Amino acid sequence: MTTAPSTTADEAPQPDAAPPPAPGRWSPLRPLILRLHFYAGVFVAPFLLVAAVTGLLYAASFQAERLVYDHELTVPAADGAKLPISEQVAAARAAHPEGTVAAVRPSPEDDATTRVMLSGVAGVDPAHTLAVFVDPYTAEVRGALEQYGSTGALPLRTWIDEFHRDLHLGQPGRLYSEFAASWLWVIAGGGLVLWFSRRRARRKVRGTAGRRRTLGLHGATGAWIAAGLVFLSATGLTWSTYAGANVEKLRVSLGQTTPVVSSAAAAGEHAGHGAAAGTGGDAEHGVGLDKVLAAARAEGLGDPVEIVPPADAATAYVVRQVQRSWPEKQDAVAVDPATGEVTDVLRFADHPVLAKLTRWGIDLHTGNLFGLANQLALMALALALIWIVVLGYRMWWQRGRGGAFGRPVPRGAWQQVPPYVLVPLLACVAVVGYFVPLLGIPLAAFLAADVVLGEIAHRRGRRAYR
Numbered sequence: 001m002t003t004a005p006s007t008t009a010d011e012a013p014q015p016d017a018a019p020p021p022a023p024g025r026w027s028p029l030r031p032l033i034l035r036l037h038f039y040a041g042v043f044v045a046p047f048l049l050v051a052a053v054t055g056l057l058y059a060a061s062f063q064a065e066r067l068v069y070d071h072e073l074t075v076p077a078a079d080g081a082k083l084p085i086s087e088q089v090a091a092a093r094a095a096h097p098e099g100t101v102a103a104v105r106p107s108p109e110d111d112a113t114t115r116v117m118l119s120g121v122a123g124v125d126p127a128h129t130l131a132v133f134v135d136p137y138t139a140e141v142r143g144a145l146e147q148y149g150s151t152g153a154l155p156l157r158t159w160i161d162e163f164h165r166d167l168h169l170g171q172p173g174r175l176y177s178e179f180a181a182s183w184l185w186v187i188a189g190g191g192l193v194l195w196f197s198r199r200r201a202r203r204k205v206r207g208t209a210g211r212r213r214t215l216g217l218h219g220a221t222g223a224w225i226a227a228g229l230v231f232l233s234a235t236g237l238t239w240s241t242y243a244g245a246n247v248e249k250l251r252v253s254l255g256q257t258t259p260v261v262s263s264a265a266a267a268g269e270h271a272g273h274g275a276a277a278g279t280g281g282d283a284e285h286g287v288g289l290d291k292v293l294a295a296a297r298a299e300g301l302g303d304p305v306e307i308v309p310p311a312d313a314a315t316a317y318v319v320r321q322v323q324r325s326w327p328e329k330q331d332a333v334a335v336d337p338a339t340g341e342v343t344d345v346l347r348f349a350d351h352p353v354l355a356k357l358t359r360w361g362i363d364l365h366t367g368n369l370f371g372l373a374n375q376l377a378l379m380a381l382a383l384a385l386i387w388i389v390v391l392g393y394r395m396w397w398q399r400g401r402g403g404a405f406g407r408p409v410p411r412g413a414w415q416q417v418p419p420y421v422l423v424p425l426l427a428c429v430a431v432v433g434y435f436v437p438l439l440g441i442p443l444a445a446f447l448a449a450d451v452v453l454g455e456i457a458h459r460r461g462r463r464a465y466r
Contacts, residue, residue: 117132191226225384260332
């Protein structure tokens with residue numbers, strides 16, 4: 001939630017401050033949470049600020065993409081029937097014979113183009129494909145653009161996505177986003193505890209001025225968006241480098257991984273015949289795309305769908321739904337290229353609970369689940385996070401003297417926590433730190449440095465006293 005010091009007004013009485021709140025159940029922990037919130041906010045806030053700005057851009061990129069690539073994405077809706085998929089793919093291959101057909105996404109709407117995705121194209125990132133856009137009514141090729149990911153991100157959104165994910169620094173750059181996500185929920189939770197542990201009279205904003213007003217705006221905004229920030233932190237960690245790997249291990253151990261449809265072709269006298277019909281990277285194998293699509297439709301797979309051709313003589317076509325907006329369509333079938341028969345069916349309804357939650361969480365995090373409303377909510381959340389980061393640093397400045405940044409929160413807060421609270425708390429932190437290493441390692445380093453510096457200061461003070 002909050003990203004810089006939440007408050008230290010409780011330590012130094014001010015003329016306009018209300019009496020300190022009576023001791024409560026949070027009293028022993030409050031100084032410790034305050035110190036953690038202060039330092040985490042000061043040092044982590046720059047990472048959160050970058051993540052918020054790039055996340056704001058990404059949430060807006062969906063609508064920007066539709067405007068920038070309108071010619072490639074849309075066609076005038078026609079009254080006539082759409083051409084067979086095989087003819088549309090043939091037109092794409094005539095215009096772009098390079099590479100191999102990796103997948104085909106038939107036009108999902110009356111005014112949408114068909115996408116033919118090519119892999120192994122020179123000049124295209126190996127992790128990306130070249131999407132060729134075809135008019136489904138005339139087979140006119142309306143353009144070709146590099147595409148990334150299962151949501152079909154085009155160059156503009158891909159650039160912003162990579163900027164948000166790793167600052168275009170590759171794998172080392174991903175540590176910034178994982179570091180921010182690892183600490184965001186800690187800062188948000190700590191700020192929330194600090195805010196609600198204050199007396200109501202001290203939380204008000206109206207009628208206050210100076211640092212107290214800044215604190216009021218900072219805390220009130222953070223309290224409103226805390227749940228959203230914790231959600232972004234949790235979902236962001238699910239596909240991070242280190243914490244994400246631990247989450248995946250946990251899902252594997254619980255049998256909650258995302259299942260995939262079996263692409264093995266049916267055994268028997270027809271096995272291997274399907275590939276013989278394909279040539280030079282074309283998508284036509286065996287019975288062909290149109291019969292494969294018809295078989296998938298018969299199993300209830302409605303638009304939008306993606307058709308993946310067989311990888312070799314032993315595999316089948318895979319047709320899967322790719323709608324990430326609500327209600328999600330994620331069913332998939334495998335179709336034997338030799339006979340056109342469905343050999344396997346996988347329904348999203350049959351996915352394990354954690355697999356569904358992961359899918360929904362990622363789609364909500366990326367602005368796909370509820371479309372424009374989802375994207376607007378994410379933009380508002382990003383703007384609010386930017387706002388409280390700025391207010392947090394302003395509070396730090398206002399706490400200082402003579403135009404200098406404010407003093408830190410005093411050491412020794414942990415000594416005020418009873419052992420029966422401190423020991424379980426440390427055990428909990430150790431477990432969480434193990435699963436989220438970019439939280440655990442910096443926290444351990446901070447605590448070690450803090451203890452050492454505190455001991456040095458204590459010894460110097462004792463020598464001076466003597």
